[in-house]
Structures are given as structure tokens and as C-alpha cells.
Amino acid sequence: xxxHDHDHGHEDLPVAARVRRLEERLIEAGQATDAELxxxxxxxxxxxxxxxxARMVARAWTDPDYxxxxxxxxxxxxxxxxxxxxxxxxxxxxxxxxxxxxxxxTLCSCYPVSLLGPSPGWYKSFAYRSRTVREPGAVLAExxxxxxxxxxxxxxxxxxxxxxxxxxARPEGADGLDADALAARVSLRGLIGTALA
Amino acid sequence: xxxxxxxxxRVRARxxxxxxxxxxxxxxxxxxxxxxxLLGEWPLPDASAGGVIRPEPxxxxxxxxxxxxxxxxxxxxxxxxxSYLERA
Numbered sequence: 001x002x003x004h005d006h007d008h009g010h011e012d013l014p015v016a017a018r019v020r021r022l023e024e025r026l027i028e029a030g031q032a033t034d035a036e037l038x039x040x041x042x043x044x045x046x047x048x049x050x051x052x053x054a055r056m057v058a059r060a061w062t063d064p065d066y067x068x069x070x071x072x073x074x075x076x077x078x079x080x081x082x083x084x085x086x087x088x089x090x091x092x093x094x095x096x097x098x099x100x101x102x103x104x105x106t107l108c109s110c111y112p113v114s115l116l117g118p119s120p121g122w123y124k125s126f127a128y129r130s131r132t133v134r135e136p137g138a139v140l141a142e143x144x145x146x147x148x149x150x151x152x153x154x155x156x157x158x159x160x161x162x163x164x165x166x167x168x169a170r171p172e173g174a175d176g177l178d179a180d181a182l183a184a185r186v187s188l189r190g191l192i193g194t195a196l197a
Numbered sequence: 198x199x200x201x202x203x204x205x206x207r208v209r210a211r212x213x214x215x216x217x218x219x220x221x222x223x224x225x226x227x228x229x230x231x232x233x234x235l236l237g238e239w240p241l242p243d244a245s246a247g248g249v250i251r252p253e254p255x256x257x258x259x260x261x262x263x264x265x266x267x268x269x270x271x272x273x274x275x276x277x278x279x280s281y282l283e284r285a
Contacts, residue, residue, distance in 0.1 A: 106222050107222060135269065
């Protein structure tokens with residue numbers, strides 16, 4: 001899939017003006033102050049990073065108990081590494097020899113920002129959102145992911161308060177690496193499912 | 198509100214196109230799938246959009262691509278609130 005060119009500024013987009021009007025209404029109503037909004041955003045964007053999700057994956061690859069917790073209770077697993085409390089329910093879905101998972105939000109762009117960082121432009125594109133549910137194999141192929149014929153693709157459409165993250169399979173040849181080195185093998189696309197790791 | 202469905206139940210997403218806000222994707226309306234899990238109880242977006250906070254069970258529901266689109270071997274799992282569903 002060709003990535004949407006995203007190096008232009010956003011300040012002059014109509015949505016930016018709409019967000020600003022919403023902020024002004026909240027401030028007028030006494031629901032928030034400018035300083036609180038700024039503090040919230042700067043905290044979010046100074047800590048939200050795919051490094052967080054990658055650390056959780058690397059820990060799951062090296063610690064079977066943590067892997068079980070991650071799949072059973074994503075929020076507790078995030079908290080154990082110091083991430084949270086999350087503002088959403090985290091569901092982690094595991095790639096296995098028979099199943100490859102991929103995450104999408106067809107209605108908008110829901111996504112676990114605090115663990116994955118700001119979402120890529122393509123994740124919010126109409127093409128990715130509409131095609132991933134209908135022809136995920138073709139979409140993955142355009143990302144350079146080729147799966148064996150006996151692998152079933154499981155698509156997760158994030159339509160509620162739950163957010164999804166993929167636990168990729170541990171790459172071959174990664175034996176003996178410590179958790180930091182393993183985390184460096186995990187990409188943002190791996191956490192969404194548009195790469196193998 | 199107690200959960201009316203459990204994992205393994207066959208359900209159908211309600212057909213039709215409501216004239217208010219909803220979070221039922223168009224591509225699952227009228228189609229049958231299987232409850233995978235109860236996720237939690239959250240305000241129904243259709244009610245929230247009208248200023249009414251009405252918590253309701255929400256489920257992960259798995260559909261076969263062939264059922265949804267007439268082709269494809271993959272599955273699509275969609276989170277759907279209880280009032281979006283009827284027993285299939």
C-alpha cells in the first residue's frame with residue numbers, strides 16, 4: 001500500500017479548527033483549562049511510543065507467565081511494566097503458526113496510542129480501513145508480508161472501548177538475546193499486524 | 198444489566214440503517230457470527246450521542262469473511278454492544 005504522504009502541517013486543516021473550537025467550549029464551560037489540556041497532551045506524547053508495546057512483547061517472548069498474563073489481562077500486563085492505568089481495555093492477540101492477526105478500525109482510527117505511539121498515516125487512510133476487512137491478504141502482501149496458504153488471517157475491527165495489539169511470533173535466530181535486544185526486533189507494524197514482527 | 202450472551206452463542210447483527218449515531222459497521226448488519234468474549238460494560242454509543250449514558254454489555258463477535266463478503270477464508274472480529282445483536 002502506498003503510504004499517505006504525511007509531511008505536511010496539520011495546523012491549517014479544518015479538523016484542527018474544529019478541535020480548537022471544542023477546546024474553547026470545554027474551557028468556557030469550566031470543564032478544563034488550557035494548561036490542563038496542554039499538560040495532558042504533552043504527557044501523552046512524551047510517553048506514548050511503540051517502544052512500550054515492544055517491551056511488552058519482548059517480555060512475553062522471554063517470560064511464559066508474562067505471556068499468559070498479557071493474553072489474559074492486557075491492562076494488568078501493561079501495568080506490570082509501568083504503563084497505565086490505560087484509558088481503554090487492552091486486548092492482545094497472539095500470532096501462532098496457524099493464525100496471523102491484523103488490527104484495523106473501520107469506523108475511525110481507534111488504536112492503543114499510549115502503547116504504540118501516534119498512529120501511522122496509512123492506519124487512518126480510507127484504503128487501509130476499507131480493504132483490510134475485505135481482502136487482508138492483499139493488503140498484507142502490499143506491506144511485503146507473505147503468509148503460507150495454511151495460515152488463517154484474523155482481522156480485529158476496533159469498534160468499541162477495547163483497543164487491540166498483536167503479539168507477534170518470536171523471530172527465528174533471536175535466541176540468546178536479552179529483553180532490550182529483543183524489543184529492538186519489534187516494529188510498530190508488527191504490533192498492528194502489517195509486519196511479522 | 199446482566200449479559201445475555203456467552204462465548205459460543207450464534208448471534209446476528211441487527212439489520213437496518215438507524216437514523217442516529219451508531220457503531221455497528223455497515224458490513225456486518227444482518228450477518229450472523231459467533232460470540233468470542235464478553236469485553237465489558239460500556240455506555241451504548243447510540244444513547245451517549247443523545248446525551249444519555251446507558252451502560253450495556255459489549256462483545257467481541259467473529260464473522261466469517263465468506264458470510265460477510267461472499268469470498269475470503271479470513272475472519273473478522275467486531276466489537277458489538279448487546280442491543281446491536283439478536284440470537285441467530
